[in-house]
Amino acid sequence: xxxxxxxxxxxxxxxxxVRLRVTPxxxxxxxQLAVHCNPLSxxxxxxxxxxxxxxxxxxxxxxxxxxxxxxxxRQIGLPQKTSYFVxxxxxxxxxxxxxxxCGSISELALGRAVQRLAQTKAASRGFSxxxxxxxxxxxxxxxxxxxxxxxxxxxxHS
Amino acid sequence: xxxxxxxxxxxxxxxxxVRLRVTPxxxxxxxQLAVHCNPLSxxxxxxxxxxxxxxxxxxxxxxxxxxxxxxxxRQIGLPQKTSYFVxxxxxxxxxxxxxxxCGSISELALGRAVQRLAQTKAASRGFSxxxxxxxxxxxxxxxxxxxxxxxxxxxxHS
DNA sequence: ATACTTGCAAAAGCTTTGCAACCTT
DNA sequence: AAGGTTGCAAAGCTTTTGCAAGTAT
Numbered sequence: 001x002x003x004x005x006x007x008x009x010x011x012x013x014x015x016x017x018v019r020l021r022v023t024p025x026x027x028x029x030x031x032q033l034a035v036h037c038n039p040l041s042x043x044x045x046x047x048x049x050x051x052x053x054x055x056x057x058x059x060x061x062x063x064x065x066x067x068x069x070x071x072x073x074r075q076i077g078l079p080q081k082t083s084y085f086v087x088x089x090x091x092x093x094x095x096x097x098x099x100x101x102c103g104s105i106s107e108l109a110l111g112r113a114v115q116r117l118a119q120t121k122a123a124s125r126g127f128s129x130x131x132x133x134x135x136x137x138x139x140x141x142x143x144x145x146x147x148x149x150x151x152x153x154x155x156x157h158s
Numbered sequence: 159x160x161x162x163x164x165x166x167x168x169x170x171x172x173x174x175x176v177r178l179r180v181t182p183x184x185x186x187x188x189x190q191l192a193v194h195c196n197p198l199s200x201x202x203x204x205x206x207x208x209x210x211x212x213x214x215x216x217x218x219x220x221x222x223x224x225x226x227x228x229x230x231x232r233q234i235g236l237p238q239k240t241s242y243f244v245x246x247x248x249x250x251x252x253x254x255x256x257x258x259x260c261g262s263i264s265e266l267a268l269g270r271a272v273q274r275l276a277q278t279k280a281a282s283r284g285f286s287x288x289x290x291x292x293x294x295x296x297x298x299x300x301x302x303x304x305x306x307x308x309x310x311x312x313x314x315h316s
Numbered sequence: 317a318t319a320c321t322t323g324c325a326a327a328a329g330c331t332t333t334g335c336a337a338c339c340t341t
Numbered sequence: 342a343a344g345g346t347t348g349c350a351a352a353g354c355t356t357t358t359g360c361a362a363g364t365a366t
Contacts, residue, residue: 213348
């Protein structure tokens, strides 16, 4: 796993490669994603400190769509309805451990073997340019405690 | 992989176990999910033939939330914004092969080994009641053809 | 000068809830 | 009668888009 600076640099280089202007807004978004390795929601992005004051939500939105189409970032799917985004740098492994109660996300590296297996199987079905996304859902230690105490805490619903 | 009938029977039994009334609406939803092993979107569910005429969207929605809270179904996350649902019967393996262009979804069994590995890793981090969800994204053969022909087809954006 | 970006504000599109009527037990 | 369900309609949200002004090449 490279440093945030490396990841940011990679992103800028990639932008140039695909001839995408690096505007202040885009720099801010890319930097935010480079710093946080974990997926960030649209909401989290527009609320993040340096971005909040300097960019309109619409701009961030359009930036994300642009970056996604250029495959500089990846939009990942989580059951919470908002979209999440991660930088798509070569070292990115989208394998996460997610709490189904509080929604916290952390990395969970299961290794490259899974990656390779997936690649191979997908290729045998004629799929190209594949990438893996893997999530393990469960109850995090904190939420288990909260549940035992019968806390009224709820993420969503019931 | 059990038959649709088995999966449906499992769901009904589970409902009784958690003391959830089996109403016509719920039967229809569960049946729909039992028949289609692949994840179904809320939209697809309310459009499905037997459901469309007999249930209001609000009812389907509430049914899904109820079933989800009871863990009879599972809400899975895909980058397309709408939620998808699958029956959570014991034999369910949430491993999919998804086209990033047309969004088609099919199963892609990587086997139980991955499942076990994930379980173990998650447990070592203190997570309980875990389950795996895995997606492989790529371009399906049809979309590759379309792209080579420079077809104007687009799923969403640009 | 031309083409791309941005902010503001408004439009869309789903999802979620309130409420009154309806079943079930 | 009490409690759980459903449909209809309305409220809420987040995501998308239109447009005119602003910026970079």
